[in-house]
Amino acid sequence: MMSDTSQPTIRIGNGAGFWGDNLDAPVALVKSGEIDVLTLEYLAELTLAILAHQRSKDPGAGYVNDFPELLERIAQEMISQGDLRIVTNAGGLNPRACARRCGAILDHANLGHIPVAMMDGDDVLPRLATWSAEGVDLSHMETGQPIASVLDRFVSANAYLGARPIAEAMGQGGKVVITGRVADASLTLGPAAAHFGWDWDDLPRLAGASVAGHLIECGAQVTGGLWSGWDDVADPAGIGYPIATVAADGSSTIKKPEGSGGLVTVANVAEQLVYEIDDPSCYRTPDVDVDLTTVELIQDGEDRVRVRGATGRGPSGKLKVAAVYRDGWTASGMVAVVGRNAEDKARAAGRLVLERVKRAGFDLADSLVECLGANDVAPGVVPLLHAPYEVVLRISVRDPRRVAVERFCREIAPLITAGPPGIAGYASGRPSARPAFAYWAALIDASLVSPRLDVRTAAEWANVEARP
Numbered sequence: 001m002m003s004d005t006s007q008p009t010i011r012i013g014n015g016a017g018f019w020g021d022n023l024d025a026p027v028a029l030v031k032s033g034e035i036d037v038l039t040l041e042y043l044a045e046l047t048l049a050i051l052a053h054q055r056s057k058d059p060g061a062g063y064v065n066d067f068p069e070l071l072e073r074i075a076q077e078m079i080s081q082g083d084l085r086i087v088t089n090a091g092g093l094n095p096r097a098c099a100r101r102c103g104a105i106l107d108h109a110n111l112g113h114i115p116v117a118m119m120d121g122d123d124v125l126p127r128l129a130t131w132s133a134e135g136v137d138l139s140h141m142e143t144g145q146p147i148a149s150v151l152d153r154f155v156s157a158n159a160y161l162g163a164r165p166i167a168e169a170m171g172q173g174g175k176v177v178i179t180g181r182v183a184d185a186s187l188t189l190g191p192a193a194a195h196f197g198w199d200w201d202d203l204p205r206l207a208g209a210s211v212a213g214h215l216i217e218c219g220a221q222v223t224g225g226l227w228s229g230w231d232d233v234a235d236p237a238g239i240g241y242p243i244a245t246v247a248a249d250g251s252s253t254i255k256k257p258e259g260s261g262g263l264v265t266v267a268n269v270a271e272q273l274v275y276e277i278d279d280p281s282c283y284r285t286p287d288v289d290v291d292l293t294t295v296e297l298i299q300d301g302e303d304r305v306r307v308r309g310a311t312g313r314g315p316s317g318k319l320k321v322a323a324v325y326r327d328g329w330t331a332s333g334m335v336a337v338v339g340r341n342a343e344d345k346a347r348a349a350g351r352l353v354l355e356r357v358k359r360a361g362f363d364l365a366d367s368l369v370e371c372l373g374a375n376d377v378a379p380g381v382v383p384l385l386h387a388p389y390e391v392v393l394r395i396s397v398r399d400p401r402r403v404a405v406e407r408f409c410r411e412i413a414p415l416i417t418a419g420p421p422g423i424a425g426y427a428s429g430r431p432s433a434r435p436a437f438a439y440w441a442a443l444i445d446a447s448l449v450s451p452r453l454d455v456r457t458a459a460e461w462a463n464v465e466a467r468p
Contacts (some may be wrong), residue, residue, distance in 0.1 A: 012188050012212070013243040013257075016040040016088075017219030019047045019064050025219065025241040027071055030077045030084065032257035035243055036195075039187040040067060040088035041217045043450040048181070049324045049437040051092045052156040052393040062094035068101045071176075075109035078175075087166060087177045087187050093156055095120045095180045096272020098465070099454075102176065103461025112459030117174030119165045121451040124321060124444075125157040131448070138321070138442045150325045150440065157323035159444065162286030164200065165451040166190025172455045181322065183285045192246045206288040207312030211295055214283070215254055215272050215307065216242040221274040222254060224262035236263030251308040253300060262314075264303040272397065273297070273354030286319055288312040319449060321442040328400040330363065330436035333412035338390040339422035343374040346393040349419045353395055353411045362404035370394045390424075398436050405433040 013035035015026025019042040029035055042064045055062035065088035071078075078084055098117035106114060110178040124131075127152060132138055137336045138147040158181035168192045169177045177190075192198070192209040200206070215222050222242045224233040233239070240260025245253045254269055256262050273292060277283055283290040289312055296309040333353075337346040350369030357364060370376040375384050397408050409431045415423050458463075 003289035007195070008191055009245050009247050010037065011035045011243055011245050012037045012039060012191055012216070013241065014039045014041060014044055014188075014219055015241050016215040017217065017221060018042065018044055019066065020416045021219055022241075023066065024201045027073055028260070029241055029243070029257065030074050030081070031416065033081065034257055036083065036085065037191045038084065038086045038189075039216070040070075040086070040090060041187055041219075042067070043089045043091055043092060044394070045179060045324075045439050046358070046412055048093065048156050048322060049165040049212050049439070052324050052433060052437065055093050055422065056155060060094070060097050063098035064090040064091040066090070066103070069100065070107050071102055071105050072109070075106065075111060076277050078111060078114075079109075085170065085177070085191065087179075089179045089182055089187065089398070091118065091120065091178045091180045093123065093158070093180065095178050099178050099461050100464050102178065103422050103456075103458040103464070106458035111388075112457060112462070114175040114194050114458050115173045115455055116458050116461050117172065117177045117453060117455045118177040118461075119161070119169060119451055119453050121449060122158045122161050123156075124159050125154060125323075126450060128154060128157055128323070131444075136444065136448070138444070139413060141320070141441045141443050147440070147442070153325040153327070155324055155326060155437070157317045157321055159321050159449045160286060161319070163190035164287070165453050167194040169195035169453055169455060174455055176458075183287075184217040185210040185285055186287065188216065188244060188246070196248050200287070201314070203288055203312040203314065204310065205250035207290045207310040208252065208308070209246050210283075210285055210288055210290050210312070211273070211307055211310045212244040212246050212254070213253035215269060216244050218272065218275065218436065219417060220262065221275065222269055223256045224263055224268060227263070227268045227271065229267070233261070233263055237261065250310065251306065254305045255303055264304075264305055266297045266299050266305055267455075269297055269305045269307070284316060286315055286331040288315055290353060315446075315452030317446050317447045318443045321444055323442070324437050325440060327438035328398055329402045329405040329434045330396070330398040331405050331409050331431040331433050332394060332396040333409065334392055334394045334428045335412065335415060336390065336424040337393050337420075338424045340387055340389070342391050342422060342462050343371050345420035345422050346371045346374075346391050348425065349393055349415050351393050352419060353408070353415065354410045356414075357404070357408050361409050362401070362407055364399045364404055364408065365395045366398040368396045370396075402433055409433060
């Protein structure tokens with residue numbers, strides 16, 4: 001592993017917390033000149049479903065196409081900041097195709113000489129049937145449901161890999177590292193481990209950098225986004241995305257670029273620290289099980305928070321598998337309803353639509369009628385003190401039969417003249433039936449999965465033969 005311990009810290013900025021995040025945020029981070037590594041965390045369970053749908057229509061698709069477009073925007077900065085490195089899971093379900101396209105973009109920008117690393121091996125879809133036949137436990141990790149009932153419907157299945165291959169890629173000189181599914185915190189741990197040359201049993205340091213990765217993985221959530229004190233956030237339109245300055249002992253400082261909007265305080269960093277955490281004493285990653293209860297947060301000046309004291313235990317030896325399977329067809333339709341008794345009228349209209357679909361011969365497998373504006377988004381949290389004068393009716397359905405869902409789509413418009421009074425018009429046009437996907441999560445032994453690393457120059461990637 002290549003390390004550079006002459007530099008006492010490494011500055012890692014995250015410019016995306018999900019696919020669809022602010023397109024200008026990573027550009028601003030790069031142009032600030034305040035980072036050594038740009039990370040981009042694009043993947044979520046929903047994202048995998050979207051990518052699986054795209055790949056089903058085009059075998060060359062399945063990666064996050066925002067990333068190659070970003071490379072075009074920052075190519076000149078990559079030339080002027082020659083030491084800048086980029087680590088991203090934009091490879092999604094097709095890291096090879098992503099690396100090929102990115103190689104062509106970089107080659108065109110006179111960056112054909114830079115090493116681009118592609119990491120895969122996380123795609124375990126072709127192995128599910130074999131594993132199941134061999135007795136590997138692939139039951140749903142939350143419900144215990146056996147996988148046999150849906151085994152023939154999977155469109156993607158990816159194991160959450162760890163930071164070691166990322167660190168190895170950077171040790172081999174990788175300036176751009178493109179992965180498939182990795183654990184979110186690994187995007188930060190990998191560069192830090194490579195930079196300092198940490199051993200993989202150095203648990204306190206691995207835990208510390210994993211905490212830094214967890215804090216910045218959701219982008220602006222740690223710099224004022226989603227903050228309960230949102231009205232105290234300065235210039236939210238120009239909110240800065242986070243930078244974690246990681247030290248050799250694994251501690252870090254969280255900040256945002258100078259002059260950017262947002263805020264970084266102990267309070268809002270603490271909110272992000274426990275975000276999406278089940279057991280704070282055991283935050284599991286492929287590299288280390290982190291104990292967040294020992295972490296100390298210290299305000300270290302304006303918009304700077306020091307993070308120290310993380311402890312950890314060896315990893316469990318298990319990897320999470322995130323899988324997506326076809327689950328029929330779905331659609332949602334919305335209309336606005338106004339006037340006295342708006343909620344009652346909306347709910348009656350929802351029942352009316354479903355009854356008309358039933359009388360047409362289709363008893364839908366699943367349906368949901370909601371009145372947005374009448375406490376249906378967060379039912380039971382706050383009592384409704386006054387009957388609303390206007391609501392948005394949203395009706396959602398799912399069924400194995402496309403024809404059933406398409407019939408539902410045709411029953412929204414008749415509400416305008418054949419429903420209760422107060423239907424104000426479309427909140428959306430006629431809905432369309434679309435494939436429904438469901439999520440499956442399982443745990444497998446880490447020994448069943450082997451990451452693969454391929455490091456080539458951008459110019460070499462540009463000329464790699466395309467393949468499904």
